[in-house]
Amino acid sequence: MHIMFVCTGNICRSPMGELLLTRYLRGTSIRVSSAGTKGLAMHAIDPSARRIMDSIGIDSSGFRSRRLTRSMVQAADLVLCFEQEQRKSIVTLVPTAVRYTFLLGDFANMCEYCAQRGLIKGTTIQERLQSVVAQSSMVRPMLPDSQDIEDPHKQEFEKYHAAADATNAGIRRILTSMRKHYQVEHAPERRLMGSGRSTLLS
Template sequence: MFKHVLIVCIGNICRSPTAEFLLRHRLKDRDIRVSSAGLSAAVGHPMEDNAMRILKERGIDAADHRARQLSPSMLREADLVLVMEREHLAAASRMAPESSGKLFLLDKWREAEDVPDPYRRTRQVFDHVYDMIERGVDSWIRYL
């Protein structure tokens, strides 16, 4: 049983917090903690405006989010770590090799595609990335 899911991307201001808040929303009646962090986080920064707006349009308030830097202890403490890209799998595995067995792509149960970084891109790109994140999050629900 998973009690803590950690979601990882690079800056922790677009993809991972979007997935964090969406998964938290989907699991609101379950006793599972969901958090996120970045491999090279914009520490202390709120979510990127487009990402926050997309969640808000779906009734999810992410205004409290502040970016956090990923640490080896975060990887060790999580029961499941979901990442956006294959490169993130490798980087997280190097950071905490003992955690490699619980590191997976967010899109593992679908196409196993990387979720591209929408940072500094158009709203249309953010919408596309949100759709990918939503499909990835929803594909994990049955395993949680």
């Protein structure tokens, strides 16, 4: 299974999503990547996003951005984005991707809904995630819209912190919903640099 995060520039939100989910899914065969609808190729992760990743022990030095292409979308099994406009851009590029492209918050809501009602099927995390994707056209209309995760680019560090926390919260809600056959990895609790409050990245 291939999960791809998509934001605008592929230097702030989607790299953090890729790196966080890769950490959580370590030891599985799921591939995680990211790209940007207006991304410029081969840019390093934003320094503030790198600072957050460094603070929780994730090395982002090798990350380089990519601009989203049709073939990237077609190669993914699940695309998670951060704003409604990004989803529109993805579906415009590849209309059939409407079946497997969601806002991160919307997909987290669907996973929780399906888990609470015993609708998730499969024995591996890949099968269980794909079962939610398969039911999305039925489940999505029953749930409220989620909010966009704001782009923190060129804003104060607290905006990056908020985007990282919201991204991590969405990822953990998804993985918690898969827990019948999968246990989310737990790491020692840490604090994000530049903030006095406890991080969700634990």
